[in-house]
Amino acid sequence: MPTPQQTETHREDGIEWLRGRSYLAALGVTLLGFLVRVWAAHGTFLNPDEALHFRLANQLSLAQAYKESLTASHPPLLTSLLYFWRALGTSELWLRFPSVLAGTVFCWMLYKWLSNTAGPLAGLIALLLAALLPPVVLISAEIRQYALLLAFLASALCFLDKAFARKSAGEMAAFSLFLYLAMLSHYSAFLFAAALGVYALQKFFTERPPGLVAAVWAAGQVGAWALAAFLYKTHLAKLGAGESRTVLQGWMSEFYLYRSYFDSERDNPFLFVIGHSFGVFQFVFGQLAVGDVAALLFLAALFFLVRGTALPKSASVRASRQLALLLVLTFAFVCGASLAHFYPYGGTRHSAILVMPAVAGVSIGIARLTGQRWAAVVITGFILALCVVFGKQHQPYMQRSDQGRVHMNEAMDFLHQNARAPEIVFTDYESDLILGHYLCGQKPVTLESSIPDFEEFSCDGVRVVSASYRAATSFDASKFLDLWARLAETYHLNPGDTVWVFEAGWRVNFPDDLRSHFADFHDLHFESFGNNIKIFKLTVGEPMPSVAR
Numbered sequence: 001m002p003t004p005q006q007t008e009t010h011r012e013d014g015i016e017w018l019r020g021r022s023y024l025a026a027l028g029v030t031l032l033g034f035l036v037r038v039w040a041a042h043g044t045f046l047n048p049d050e051a052l053h054f055r056l057a058n059q060l061s062l063a064q065a066y067k068e069s070l071t072a073s074h075p076p077l078l079t080s081l082l083y084f085w086r087a088l089g090t091s092e093l094w095l096r097f098p099s100v101l102a103g104t105v106f107c108w109m110l111y112k113w114l115s116n117t118a119g120p121l122a123g124l125i126a127l128l129l130a131a132l133l134p135p136v137v138l139i140s141a142e143i144r145q146y147a148l149l150l151a152f153l154a155s156a157l158c159f160l161d162k163a164f165a166r167k168s169a170g171e172m173a174a175f176s177l178f179l180y181l182a183m184l185s186h187y188s189a190f191l192f193a194a195a196l197g198v199y200a201l202q203k204f205f206t207e208r209p210p211g212l213v214a215a216v217w218a219a220g221q222v223g224a225w226a227l228a229a230f231l232y233k234t235h236l237a238k239l240g241a242g243e244s245r246t247v248l249q250g251w252m253s254e255f256y257l258y259r260s261y262f263d264s265e266r267d268n269p270f271l272f273v274i275g276h277s278f279g280v281f282q283f284v285f286g287q288l289a290v291g292d293v294a295a296l297l298f299l300a301a302l303f304f305l306v307r308g309t310a311l312p313k314s315a316s317v318r319a320s321r322q323l324a325l326l327l328v329l330t331f332a333f334v335c336g337a338s339l340a341h342f343y344p345y346g347g348t349r350h351s352a353i354l355v356m357p358a359v360a361g362v363s364i365g366i367a368r369l370t371g372q373r374w375a376a377v378v379i380t381g382f383i384l385a386l387c388v389v390f391g392k393q394h395q396p397y398m399q400r401s402d403q404g405r406v407h408m409n410e411a412m413d414f415l416h417q418n419a420r421a422p423e424i425v426f427t428d429y430e431s432d433l434i435l436g437h438y439l440c441g442q443k444p445v446t447l448e449s450s451i452p453d454f455e456e457f458s459c460d461g462v463r464v465v466s467a468s469y470r471a472a473t474s475f476d477a478s479k480f481l482d483l484w485a486r487l488a489e490t491y492h493l494n495p496g497d498t499v500w501v502f503e504a505g506w507r508v509n510f511p512d513d514l515r516s517h518f519a520d521f522h523d524l525h526f527e528s529f530g531n532n533i534k535i536f537k538l539t540v541g542e543p544m545p546s547v548a549r
Helices: 004-041 048-057 062-069 077-088 092-118 120-132 134-139 146-166 169-185 189-207 211-234 252-256 269-285 288-307 317-339 349-370 373-390 405-418 429-439 477-490 510-517
Strands: 424-427 454-459 462-467 498-504 526-528 533-539
Touching: 004 092, 004 120, 004 134, 048 062, 048 077, 048 092, 048 429, 062 077, 077 092, 077 146, 077 169, 092 120, 092 134, 092 146, 092 317, 092 349, 120 134, 120 349, 120 373, 134 269, 134 349, 146 169, 146 189, 146 211, 146 349, 169 189, 169 211, 189 211, 189 317, 189 349, 269 288, 269 317, 269 349, 288 317, 288 349, 288 373, 317 349, 349 373, 405 429, 405 498, 405 533, 424 429, 429 454, 429 462, 429 498, 477 510, 498 510, 510 533
Parallel strands: 424 462, 424 498
Antiparallel strands: 454 462, 498 533, 526 533
């Protein structure tokens, strides 16, 4: 059994070996991460959230796109970016490419930051995890804000540490710029900004940088507060008005993610914090058992950081403890926001802000416990293999085989051949987002929404009526009969008129539910294009069930 001195010697030898070769290895891993993201982003049709983000941006003017962005629960940066990006193409891969690029940048900046802070071995482990963990790949292969958020936050943190190390006002200004971009990408960046603020103050008190660096940082903080105030006043304060207990929550805390918000009447605070903290790691790693082990590795890393034994010998105990503080604060602020019922916390993509501290902590834990380069890389590879082979996607999701673009092409061909005007295609809100994108050939969709609970548009000779998101985000068998009666009355449909019902998205089981709930629908025939697109026909005036079986 090796002595502690031998173990330390092996660890330092590994660090020296990696210093000479890690840059080339990191480039290779980053390229691999980029290619994996390109593969994940190609060949599948947009999910409802992706279609919504593109619809908001797909307007006749930038001003109109900004106005539409205010109806969503995110800052305007992605909408503005997509407004210009679409001029170069509207294929699924191209629309997802900003996320692919941002996800790749995140991997590289995480590596650069952690290599400088915790050593090249920890940096390489973090790069492997960030580049190849399936959930991290997925959130940077969709039209979402999370890849931009992570890329900008990793860049901000990297430049912040460089500004202190090099006493550089220019790099401190770069930190502020990337922090602003993160805040314009996703509102959870506000929570990370708070953690960075405490982290920076610690460094100011201990490192005493030049006055110019401090002045640039202070000016940047004033700008961040001004940006936060602007976003709050013009957008954030208006979200979910009239629908939830606070203006900050929107609809998520009441319906979609209510389990990820602390509720004193339902949850024990201690168990909530522990369970949902482990849930974050389960989400990041995409495998329950591996996620639990990763959480323990994170705790071990904190222990070694506080003791001052986790970083290379060149790093001070003070710097080690400052890093531990940063890792803890990011979790503490997000968890605190959930305890205050402001933001979800746990195993969902909405905790993507915690990918960086989670991966960094786990990487430091693996590097410290192994101490040898090959052991660390082998263990990391084993973790990745378990996550890829035995991982389970978090809801909502579609199997890649069911989300193939060929299924959407077949469904559009079916509608063009069968659902010609004056027949109506009736759909729920989520399905409408997808249908409008593909039926209208990625052109702007002009909605007629003057009728309560319904929206209408026409494309290429097909007339579509959609339930609004208030009326039916997705069709439900128990509520559909009332919607059907209101549709027939509102649009003056006559007995014998044909209505095509279209459903696409994550949970596509509506026709099956009708069959199981109502005897009258036992023989309902529907066309299925994969498992996530279904179309069937109803005729106005035919007997409809009045009670559930």
